[in-house]
Amino acid sequence: VVLQPRALAYVYLPNGTFANAEIVRQGYGHAYTRFPFRYLDEFRRYEREARMGQRGLWGARCGDAAPERSAGRRTATARAGGSGALERYDDNGNGRITCAEARRHGIAPVPRNHPAYPYMRDADGDGVVCE
Structure with missing residues (x-):
């Protein structure tokens, strides 16, 4: 070295x-x-x-279009x-909030208007995670 x-x-x-x-x-x-x-x-x-x-x-490479977002996602x-939700609820620091973390913090089920929602996976797209 x-x-x-x-x-x-x-x-x-x-x-x-x-x-x-x-x-x-x-x-x-x-x-x-x-x-x-x-x-x-x-x-x-x-x-x-x-x-x-x-x-x-x-971000996107130069000349590439930005990735498409579905209508239900921010x-x-x-x-x-800067809602602070990631810092507050992402216990393991992986950049996502899991249902286990949401339950541990007492915020589950998580509706679309909750600050934690953008950091979670809404598999069925109904606007509520961890229901």
Whole structure:
């Protein structure tokens, strides 16, 4: 292994925005996990949300159309709105909320208008998960 000298820095914009985190949140960077750092968990969460929202690096390839969404599902943009449901109910951090997790948190059955719904699989498409 050849280690190359380099300087790493946390960058804050004049308005207080944490630029490093914003780059990952928008999907234009990823959480470098080889060495632990102060914001590792936060960056992993931002990366997971960017992947799920198909933003930046995780979006459609240049020239490809964005994936189609069925009428009953919220768009990636709407999911990226930041309800906090994923952080609140996704116990194992896999980017999805299972029925077991929903039951453990006392939110099942989960209707379409619940903040957790976009992170769940409505197999029968009836607008209610874990019924």
